[in-house]
Amino acid sequence: MKAKIYGIGVGPGDPDLITIKAKQTLAEANLVVYPAPENGSSIAKKIAAPHFPKTCEELPVYIPMSTNRFPAMKIYKSASEKIFNAVLENKTVVILCEGDPFFYGSFMYLFGLIRKRYNVEVIPGVSSLMASAAILETPLAAGDDILTVLPAPLADDALEKQINMADAFAIIKLGRHFSRIRRLLEKLGLLENSVYIERATMKNERIVNIADVVESDVPYFSIILVHKRNKAWL
Amino acid sequence: MKAKIYGIGVGPGDPDLITIKAKQTLAEANLVVYPAPENGSSIAKKIAAPHFPKTCEELPVYIPMSTNRFPAMKIYKSASEKIFNAVLENKTVVILCEGDPFFYGSFMYLFGLIRKRYNVEVIPGVSSLMASAAILETPLAAGDDILTVLPAPLADDALEKQINMADAFAIIKLGRHFSRIRRLLEKLGLLENSVYIERATMKNERIVNIADVVESDVPYFSIILVHKRNKAWL
Numbered sequence: 001m002k003a004k005i006y007g008i009g010v011g012p013g014d015p016d017l018i019t020i021k022a023k024q025t026l027a028e029a030n031l032v033v034y035p036a037p038e039n040g041s042s043i044a045k046k047i048a049a050p051h052f053p054k055t056c057e058e059l060p061v062y063i064p065m066s067t068n069r070f071p072a073m074k075i076y077k078s079a080s081e082k083i084f085n086a087v088l089e090n091k092t093v094v095i096l097c098e099g100d101p102f103f104y105g106s107f108m109y110l111f112g113l114i115r116k117r118y119n120v121e122v123i124p125g126v127s128s129l130m131a132s133a134a135i136l137e138t139p140l141a142a143g144d145d146i147l148t149v150l151p152a153p154l155a156d157d158a159l160e161k162q163i164n165m166a167d168a169f170a171i172i173k174l175g176r177h178f179s180r181i182r183r184l185l186e187k188l189g190l191l192e193n194s195v196y197i198e199r200a201t202m203k204n205e206r207i208v209n210i211a212d213v214v215e216s217d218v219p220y221f222s223i224i225l226v227h228k229r230n231k232a233w234l
Numbered sequence: 235m236k237a238k239i240y241g242i243g244v245g246p247g248d249p250d251l252i253t254i255k256a257k258q259t260l261a262e263a264n265l266v267v268y269p270a271p272e273n274g275s276s277i278a279k280k281i282a283a284p285h286f287p288k289t290c291e292e293l294p295v296y297i298p299m300s301t302n303r304f305p306a307m308k309i310y311k312s313a314s315e316k317i318f319n320a321v322l323e324n325k326t327v328v329i330l331c332e333g334d335p336f337f338y339g340s341f342m343y344l345f346g347l348i349r350k351r352y353n354v355e356v357i358p359g360v361s362s363l364m365a366s367a368a369i370l371e372t373p374l375a376a377g378d379d380i381l382t383v384l385p386a387p388l389a390d391d392a393l394e395k396q397i398n399m400a401d402a403f404a405i406i407k408l409g410r411h412f413s414r415i416r417r418l419l420e421k422l423g424l425l426e427n428s429v430y431i432e433r434a435t436m437k438n439e440r441i442v443n444i445a446d447v448v449e450s451d452v453p454y455f456s457i458i459l460v461h462k463r464n465k466a467w468l
Contacts, residue, residue: 016255
Protein backbone atom coordinates (compact mmCIF):
# COMPACT_ATOMS: atom_id res chain seq x y z
CA MET A 1 0.00 0.00 0.00
CA LYS A 2 1.54 3.30 -1.08
CA ALA A 3 -1.13 5.49 0.54
CA LYS A 4 0.21 7.64 3.33
CA ILE A 5 -1.20 10.30 5.61
CA TYR A 6 0.81 13.36 6.59
CA GLY A 7 0.15 16.30 8.86
CA ILE A 8 2.40 19.15 7.82
CA GLY A 9 3.13 22.50 9.42
CA VAL A 10 2.94 25.17 6.73
CA GLY A 11 4.60 27.80 8.91
CA PRO A 12 3.35 31.14 10.21
CA GLY A 13 2.32 32.91 7.03
CA ASP A 14 5.09 33.59 4.51
CA PRO A 15 4.84 30.73 1.98
CA ASP A 16 8.66 30.58 1.94
CA LEU A 17 8.68 29.72 5.65
CA ILE A 18 7.47 26.23 4.81
CA THR A 19 10.17 23.55 5.11
CA ILE A 20 11.64 21.75 2.14
CA LYS A 21 10.26 18.51 3.53
CA ALA A 22 6.72 19.86 3.85
CA LYS A 23 6.90 21.31 0.35
CA GLN A 24 8.11 18.01 -1.12
CA THR A 25 5.42 16.10 0.76
CA LEU A 26 2.70 18.44 -0.45
CA ALA A 27 3.89 17.98 -4.04
CA GLU A 28 2.96 14.27 -3.76
CA ALA A 29 -0.54 14.85 -2.39
CA ASN A 30 -3.63 13.38 -4.03
CA LEU A 31 -5.90 14.83 -1.36
CA VAL A 32 -5.12 18.06 0.52
CA VAL A 33 -7.07 18.59 3.75
CA TYR A 34 -7.12 21.96 5.53
CA PRO A 35 -9.02 23.79 8.26
CA ALA A 36 -11.29 26.59 7.12
CA PRO A 37 -13.56 29.00 8.95
CA GLU A 38 -17.29 28.60 8.40
CA ASN A 39 -17.19 31.95 6.60
CA GLY A 40 -14.14 33.19 4.76
CA SER A 41 -11.08 31.50 3.35
CA SER A 42 -8.59 29.06 4.83
CA ILE A 43 -5.35 30.60 6.04
CA ALA A 44 -3.50 27.27 5.92
CA LYS A 45 -4.53 26.83 2.28
CA LYS A 46 -3.52 30.38 1.42
CA ILE A 47 -0.05 29.86 2.93
CA ALA A 48 0.55 26.54 1.18
CA ALA A 49 -1.23 27.24 -2.13
CA PRO A 50 1.99 28.16 -4.01
CA HIS A 51 3.21 24.64 -3.25
CA PHE A 52 0.06 22.66 -4.18
CA PRO A 53 0.52 19.98 -6.85
CA LYS A 54 -1.01 20.75 -10.25
CA THR A 55 -3.91 18.44 -9.67
CA CYS A 56 -5.27 17.29 -6.35
CA GLU A 57 -8.55 16.97 -4.56
CA GLU A 58 -9.21 19.31 -1.67
CA LEU A 59 -11.11 18.72 1.54
CA PRO A 60 -11.79 21.83 3.61
CA VAL A 61 -12.70 21.03 7.20
CA TYR A 62 -15.03 23.76 8.42
CA ILE A 63 -14.22 24.41 12.07
CA PRO A 64 -16.93 26.18 14.06
CA MET A 65 -15.53 29.24 15.84
CA SER A 66 -17.11 28.16 19.11
CA THR A 67 -15.15 28.28 22.34
CA ASN A 68 -16.35 24.75 23.08
CA ARG A 69 -14.36 22.35 20.98
CA PHE A 70 -16.66 19.35 21.40
CA PRO A 71 -19.24 20.25 18.76
CA ALA A 72 -16.29 20.23 16.38
CA MET A 73 -15.63 16.54 17.07
CA LYS A 74 -18.48 15.54 14.76
CA ILE A 75 -16.84 17.52 11.99
CA TYR A 76 -13.43 15.93 12.65
CA LYS A 77 -15.05 12.50 12.67
CA SER A 78 -16.68 13.11 9.33
CA ALA A 79 -13.39 14.41 7.90
CA SER A 80 -11.48 11.40 9.25
CA GLU A 81 -13.93 9.06 7.48
CA LYS A 82 -13.34 10.84 4.19
CA ILE A 83 -9.60 10.48 4.78
CA PHE A 84 -9.99 6.74 5.47
CA ASN A 85 -11.83 6.40 2.16
CA ALA A 86 -9.03 8.22 0.35
CA VAL A 87 -6.50 5.83 1.90
CA LEU A 88 -8.54 2.86 0.71
CA GLU A 89 -8.32 4.37 -2.78
CA ASN A 90 -4.53 4.42 -2.37
CA LYS A 91 -4.31 8.20 -2.18
CA THR A 92 -1.63 10.21 -0.43
CA VAL A 93 -3.36 12.52 2.02
CA VAL A 94 -1.71 15.72 3.26
CA ILE A 95 -3.33 17.65 6.09
CA LEU A 96 -2.23 21.29 6.33
CA CYS A 97 -1.72 22.99 9.68
CA GLU A 98 -1.00 26.66 10.28
CA GLY A 99 2.34 27.11 12.05
CA ASP A 100 3.30 23.85 13.72
CA PRO A 101 0.80 20.96 13.88
CA PHE A 102 1.28 20.18 17.58
CA PHE A 103 1.58 23.68 19.03
CA TYR A 104 -2.05 24.50 19.88
CA GLY A 105 -3.11 23.20 16.45
CA SER A 106 -6.64 21.90 15.91
CA PHE A 107 -4.99 19.24 13.72
CA MET A 108 -4.36 17.17 16.84
CA TYR A 109 -8.06 16.28 17.14
CA LEU A 110 -8.06 14.89 13.63
CA PHE A 111 -4.73 13.20 14.35
CA GLY A 112 -6.21 11.53 17.44
CA LEU A 113 -9.01 10.02 15.37
CA ILE A 114 -6.90 8.91 12.41
CA ARG A 115 -4.08 7.52 14.54
CA LYS A 116 -6.37 4.77 15.87
CA ARG A 117 -6.34 3.17 12.43
CA TYR A 118 -3.38 4.48 10.43
CA ASN A 119 0.08 5.88 10.89
CA VAL A 120 0.32 9.62 10.39
CA GLU A 121 3.67 11.25 9.70
CA VAL A 122 3.81 14.66 11.30
CA ILE A 123 6.18 17.22 9.78
CA PRO A 124 6.91 20.05 12.20
CA GLY A 125 6.69 23.65 11.08
CA VAL A 126 7.85 27.11 12.08
CA SER A 127 5.52 28.27 14.82
CA SER A 128 4.07 31.78 15.07
CA LEU A 129 5.80 31.95 18.47
CA MET A 130 9.24 31.82 16.87
CA ALA A 131 8.18 33.85 13.83
CA SER A 132 6.88 36.66 16.04
CA ALA A 133 10.12 36.71 18.02
CA ALA A 134 12.15 36.93 14.80
CA ILE A 135 10.15 39.82 13.36
CA LEU A 136 10.05 41.68 16.68
CA GLU A 137 13.80 41.07 17.19
CA THR A 138 12.96 39.76 20.65
CA PRO A 139 14.66 36.53 21.69
CA LEU A 140 12.19 34.35 23.59
CA ALA A 141 14.43 32.89 26.25
CA ALA A 142 18.09 32.20 27.04
CA GLY A 143 20.16 30.02 29.33
CA ASP A 144 18.05 28.66 32.19
CA ASP A 145 15.08 30.96 31.61
CA ILE A 146 11.60 29.64 32.26
CA LEU A 147 9.43 30.39 29.24
CA THR A 148 5.65 30.09 29.58
CA VAL A 149 3.00 30.14 26.87
CA LEU A 150 -0.23 31.65 28.17
CA PRO A 151 -3.55 31.68 26.31
CA ALA A 152 -5.26 35.04 26.81
CA PRO A 153 -8.71 33.59 27.65
CA LEU A 154 -7.37 32.46 31.06
CA ALA A 155 -8.52 34.50 34.05
CA ASP A 156 -6.36 37.32 35.39
CA ASP A 157 -5.46 35.59 38.65
CA ALA A 158 -4.28 32.46 36.82
CA LEU A 159 -2.25 34.57 34.41
CA GLU A 160 -0.78 36.67 37.20
CA LYS A 161 0.46 33.62 39.12
CA GLN A 162 2.17 32.31 35.99
CA ILE A 163 3.66 35.65 35.06
CA ASN A 164 5.09 36.11 38.54
CA MET A 165 6.96 32.83 38.22
CA ALA A 166 8.21 33.06 34.65
CA ASP A 167 11.33 34.72 33.25
CA ALA A 168 9.69 35.19 29.89
CA PHE A 169 6.25 34.54 28.49
CA ALA A 170 4.13 34.75 25.38
CA ILE A 171 0.43 35.56 25.47
CA ILE A 172 -1.43 34.01 22.56
CA LYS A 173 -5.04 34.04 21.30
CA LEU A 174 -5.49 37.68 22.26
CA GLY A 175 -8.48 38.92 20.23
CA ARG A 176 -11.17 40.34 22.50
CA HIS A 177 -9.03 39.71 25.60
CA PHE A 178 -6.45 42.31 24.61
CA SER A 179 -7.42 45.26 26.83
CA ARG A 180 -7.73 43.11 29.92
CA ILE A 181 -4.31 41.60 29.27
CA ARG A 182 -2.75 45.00 28.72
CA ARG A 183 -4.20 46.27 32.01
CA LEU A 184 -2.75 43.23 33.76
CA LEU A 185 0.71 43.82 32.27
CA GLU A 186 0.54 47.45 33.34
CA LYS A 187 -0.49 46.48 36.87
CA LEU A 188 2.47 44.09 37.03
CA GLY A 189 4.87 46.80 35.80
CA LEU A 190 5.69 44.85 32.65
CA LEU A 191 4.19 47.05 29.96
CA GLU A 192 7.58 48.47 28.99
CA ASN A 193 8.90 44.95 28.47
CA SER A 194 5.96 43.95 26.28
CA VAL A 195 5.96 43.85 22.50
CA TYR A 196 3.00 43.10 20.25
CA ILE A 197 2.60 41.79 16.72
CA GLU A 198 -0.29 40.69 14.50
CA ARG A 199 -0.05 38.01 11.84
CA ALA A 200 3.76 37.74 11.88
CA THR A 201 5.18 37.07 8.38
CA MET A 202 1.76 37.25 6.71
CA LYS A 203 1.21 39.91 4.05
CA ASN A 204 -0.91 41.94 6.45
CA GLU A 205 1.60 41.65 9.33
CA ARG A 206 1.40 44.63 11.69
CA ILE A 207 3.66 45.70 14.54
CA VAL A 208 1.96 48.21 16.82
CA ASN A 209 3.25 49.85 19.98
CA ILE A 210 1.32 48.03 22.68
CA ALA A 211 0.07 51.34 24.13
CA ASP A 212 -1.58 52.19 20.81
CA VAL A 213 -3.37 48.93 20.10
CA VAL A 214 -7.15 49.20 19.73
CA GLU A 215 -8.81 46.04 21.02
CA SER A 216 -11.48 45.89 18.32
CA ASP A 217 -8.69 45.61 15.73
CA VAL A 218 -6.88 42.73 17.47
CA PRO A 219 -7.08 39.47 15.49
CA TYR A 220 -6.84 35.96 16.87
CA PHE A 221 -3.43 35.65 15.21
CA SER A 222 -1.66 38.13 17.46
CA ILE A 223 0.83 37.71 20.24
CA ILE A 224 2.45 39.61 23.10
CA LEU A 225 6.02 38.68 24.03
CA VAL A 226 7.52 39.69 27.36
CA HIS A 227 10.93 39.11 28.85
CA LYS A 228 11.47 40.28 32.42
CA ARG A 229 15.06 41.29 31.69
CA ASN A 230 13.65 43.22 28.72
CA LYS A 231 16.14 41.47 26.44
CA ALA A 232 16.75 37.75 26.93
CA TRP A 233 20.49 38.10 26.38
CA LEU A 234 21.00 40.55 29.25
CA MET B 235 25.27 48.92 0.07
CA LYS B 236 24.16 45.42 -0.84
CA ALA B 237 25.77 43.74 2.16
CA LYS B 238 23.27 42.17 4.51
CA ILE B 239 23.44 40.16 7.70
CA TYR B 240 21.07 37.29 8.37
CA GLY B 241 20.54 34.96 11.30
CA ILE B 242 18.81 31.84 10.06
CA GLY B 243 17.29 28.90 11.88
CA VAL B 244 18.49 25.71 10.21
CA GLY B 245 15.92 23.54 11.99
CA PRO B 246 16.34 20.64 14.40
CA GLY B 247 18.55 18.26 12.43
CA ASP B 248 17.07 16.90 9.20
CA PRO B 249 18.52 19.14 6.45
CA ASP B 250 15.09 19.08 4.76
CA LEU B 251 13.54 20.73 7.81
CA ILE B 252 15.16 24.01 6.81
CA THR B 253 12.73 26.55 5.35
CA ILE B 254 12.75 27.58 1.70
CA LYS B 255 13.57 31.12 2.80
CA ALA B 256 16.57 30.05 4.89
CA LYS B 257 17.83 27.86 2.05
CA GLN B 258 17.53 30.69 -0.46
CA THR B 259 19.25 33.10 1.90
CA LEU B 260 22.11 30.69 2.51
CA ALA B 261 22.59 30.29 -1.25
CA GLU B 262 23.49 34.02 -1.43
CA ALA B 263 26.04 33.93 1.41
CA ASN B 264 29.61 35.14 0.98
CA LEU B 265 30.44 34.44 4.60
CA VAL B 266 28.77 31.68 6.63
CA VAL B 267 29.14 31.97 10.41
CA TYR B 268 28.25 29.09 12.74
CA PRO B 269 28.71 28.01 16.34
CA ALA B 270 31.10 25.14 16.94
CA PRO B 271 32.26 23.32 20.04
CA GLU B 272 35.89 23.78 21.05
CA ASN B 273 36.41 20.12 20.18
CA GLY B 274 34.37 18.35 17.55
CA SER B 275 32.28 19.50 14.62
CA SER B 276 29.53 22.08 14.33
CA ILE B 277 26.00 20.68 14.34
CA ALA B 278 24.56 23.80 12.71
CA LYS B 279 27.06 23.48 9.86
CA LYS B 280 26.33 19.79 9.45
CA ILE B 281 22.59 20.45 9.18
CA ALA B 282 22.95 23.26 6.67
CA ALA B 283 25.94 21.94 4.67
CA PRO B 284 23.79 20.46 1.86
CA HIS B 285 22.53 24.00 1.21
CA PHE B 286 25.86 25.88 1.30
CA PRO B 287 26.75 27.89 -1.82
CA LYS B 288 29.53 26.49 -4.00
CA THR B 289 32.01 29.01 -2.74
CA CYS B 290 31.86 30.93 0.51
CA GLU B 291 34.09 31.82 3.39
CA GLU B 292 33.36 30.19 6.72
CA LEU B 293 33.71 31.57 10.23
CA PRO B 294 33.31 29.02 13.03
CA VAL B 295 32.62 30.65 16.38
CA TYR B 296 34.07 28.39 19.05
CA ILE B 297 31.74 28.51 22.05
CA PRO B 298 33.25 27.38 25.35
CA MET B 299 31.08 24.73 27.00
CA SER B 300 31.18 26.61 30.29
CA THR B 301 28.02 27.09 32.31
CA ASN B 302 28.96 30.75 32.70
CA ARG B 303 28.22 32.52 29.46
CA PHE B 304 30.26 35.63 30.15
CA PRO B 305 33.67 34.28 29.12
CA ALA B 306 31.99 33.66 25.78
CA MET B 307 31.28 37.37 25.29
CA LYS B 308 34.90 37.98 24.25
CA ILE B 309 34.48 35.35 21.56
CA TYR B 310 31.21 36.86 20.34
CA LYS B 311 32.82 40.29 20.28
CA SER B 312 35.70 39.06 18.18
CA ALA B 313 33.28 37.30 15.80
CA SER B 314 31.12 40.42 15.51
CA GLU B 315 34.18 42.44 14.48
CA LYS B 316 34.98 39.94 11.74
CA ILE B 317 31.37 40.23 10.60
CA PHE B 318 31.62 44.04 10.54
CA ASN B 319 34.71 43.76 8.34
CA ALA B 320 32.85 41.44 5.96
CA VAL B 321 30.02 43.97 5.72
CA LEU B 322 32.52 46.71 4.88
CA GLU B 323 33.73 44.45 2.07
CA ASN B 324 30.12 44.31 0.83
CA LYS B 325 29.67 40.66 1.73
CA THR B 326 26.41 38.93 2.57
CA VAL B 327 26.80 37.31 5.97
CA VAL B 328 24.63 34.39 7.05
CA ILE B 329 24.78 33.21 10.65
CA LEU B 330 23.52 29.66 11.20
CA CYS B 331 21.53 28.70 14.30
CA GLU B 332 20.46 25.21 15.32
CA GLY B 333 16.67 25.01 15.57
CA ASP B 334 15.24 28.50 15.90
CA PRO B 335 17.58 31.48 16.47
CA PHE B 336 15.60 33.02 19.32
CA PHE B 337 14.55 29.92 21.25
CA TYR B 338 17.43 29.50 23.73
CA GLY B 339 19.90 30.08 20.89
CA SER B 340 23.38 31.39 21.62
CA PHE B 341 22.95 33.41 18.41
CA MET B 342 21.16 36.09 20.43
CA TYR B 343 24.42 37.22 22.07
CA LEU B 344 25.98 37.81 18.67
CA PHE B 345 22.75 39.43 17.50
CA GLY B 346 22.84 41.82 20.48
CA LEU B 347 26.33 42.98 19.52
CA ILE B 348 25.74 43.30 15.79
CA ARG B 349 22.34 44.98 16.14
CA LYS B 350 23.97 48.06 17.69
CA ARG B 351 25.51 48.88 14.29
CA TYR B 352 23.64 47.00 11.56
CA ASN B 353 20.24 45.55 10.80
CA VAL B 354 20.07 41.79 11.09
CA GLU B 355 17.26 39.88 9.42
CA VAL B 356 16.28 36.90 11.52
CA ILE B 357 14.65 33.96 9.73
CA PRO B 358 12.83 31.69 12.18
CA GLY B 359 13.32 27.95 12.09
CA VAL B 360 11.69 24.74 13.22
CA SER B 361 12.56 24.32 16.88
CA SER B 362 13.57 21.04 18.49
CA LEU B 363 10.55 21.53 20.78
CA MET B 364 8.14 21.15 17.87
CA ALA B 365 10.29 18.54 16.11
CA SER B 366 10.38 16.37 19.22
CA ALA B 367 6.60 16.58 19.58
CA ALA B 368 6.14 15.57 15.94
CA ILE B 369 8.41 12.53 16.17
CA LEU B 370 6.99 11.45 19.53
CA GLU B 371 3.42 11.96 18.24
CA THR B 372 2.78 14.04 21.35
CA PRO B 373 0.96 17.34 20.82
CA LEU B 374 2.49 19.99 23.06
CA ALA B 375 -0.61 21.91 24.11
CA ALA B 376 -4.21 22.57 23.09
CA GLY B 377 -6.94 25.10 23.73
CA ASP B 378 -6.20 27.15 26.84
CA ASP B 379 -3.39 24.93 28.11
CA ILE B 380 -0.46 26.53 29.87
CA LEU B 381 2.77 25.25 28.32
CA THR B 382 6.03 25.80 30.17
CA VAL B 383 9.58 25.28 28.94
CA LEU B 384 11.88 24.27 31.78
CA PRO B 385 15.67 24.00 31.60
CA ALA B 386 16.83 20.92 33.50
CA PRO B 387 19.66 22.69 35.39
CA LEU B 388 17.05 24.47 37.55
CA ALA B 389 16.70 23.21 41.13
CA ASP B 390 14.04 20.66 42.00
CA ASP B 391 11.92 23.02 44.07
CA ALA B 392 11.80 25.60 41.29
CA LEU B 393 10.89 22.90 38.78
CA GLU B 394 8.26 21.39 41.06
CA LYS B 395 6.47 24.73 41.52
CA GLN B 396 6.35 25.23 37.77
CA ILE B 397 5.22 21.69 37.06
CA ASN B 398 2.41 21.95 39.60
CA MET B 399 1.04 25.00 37.80
CA ALA B 400 1.42 23.90 34.17
CA ASP B 401 -0.88 21.81 31.99
CA ALA B 402 2.01 20.70 29.85
CA PHE B 403 5.74 21.20 29.93
CA ALA B 404 8.98 20.42 28.18
CA ILE B 405 12.23 19.83 30.00
CA ILE B 406 15.24 20.80 27.91
CA LYS B 407 19.03 20.68 28.35
CA LEU B 408 18.84 17.34 30.19
CA GLY B 409 22.35 15.86 29.96
CA ARG B 410 23.73 15.09 33.42
CA HIS B 411 20.51 16.30 35.08
CA PHE B 412 18.46 13.42 33.68
CA SER B 413 18.25 11.08 36.70
CA ARG B 414 17.33 13.88 39.08
CA ILE B 415 14.58 15.04 36.70
CA ARG B 416 13.24 11.51 36.30
CA ARG B 417 13.09 11.09 40.08
CA LEU B 418 11.18 14.36 40.33
CA LEU B 419 8.67 13.27 37.68
CA GLU B 420 8.18 9.99 39.49
CA LYS B 421 7.64 11.76 42.80
CA LEU B 422 5.02 13.98 41.15
CA GLY B 423 3.25 10.96 39.65
CA LEU B 424 3.94 12.11 36.10
CA LEU B 425 6.35 9.45 34.87
CA GLU B 426 3.62 7.67 32.88
CA ASN B 427 2.83 10.92 31.08
CA SER B 428 6.47 11.56 30.20
CA VAL B 429 8.09 10.83 26.86
CA TYR B 430 11.75 11.21 25.98
CA ILE B 431 13.69 11.73 22.78
CA GLU B 432 17.29 12.44 21.83
CA ARG B 433 18.36 14.46 18.79
CA ALA B 434 14.92 14.55 17.15
CA THR B 435 15.16 14.36 13.32
CA MET B 436 18.97 13.99 13.37
CA LYS B 437 20.46 10.85 11.85
CA ASN B 438 21.23 9.50 15.32
CA GLU B 439 17.76 10.27 16.69
CA ARG B 440 16.78 7.90 19.50
CA ILE B 441 13.47 7.38 21.28
CA VAL B 442 13.90 5.53 24.56
CA ASN B 443 11.32 4.56 27.13
CA ILE B 444 11.99 7.02 29.92
CA ALA B 445 12.34 4.19 32.46
CA ASP B 446 15.20 2.71 30.44
CA VAL B 447 17.28 5.83 29.88
CA VAL B 448 20.85 5.67 31.22
CA GLU B 449 21.96 9.12 32.36
CA SER B 450 25.52 8.81 31.11
CA ASP B 451 24.12 8.37 27.59
CA VAL B 452 21.89 11.46 27.70
CA PRO B 453 23.08 14.19 25.34
CA TYR B 454 22.44 17.91 25.66
CA PHE B 455 20.08 17.66 22.68
CA SER B 456 17.41 15.65 24.43
CA ILE B 457 13.99 16.55 25.73
CA ILE B 458 11.22 15.27 27.96
CA LEU B 459 7.64 16.19 27.04
CA VAL B 460 4.82 15.87 29.55
CA HIS B 461 1.13 16.60 29.27
CA LYS B 462 -0.94 16.21 32.42
CA ARG B 463 -3.92 14.89 30.46
CA ASN B 464 -1.47 12.42 28.89
CA LYS B 465 -2.65 13.50 25.44
CA ALA B 466 -3.24 17.20 24.79
CA TRP B 467 -6.38 16.55 22.78
CA LEU B 468 -8.22 14.76 25.61
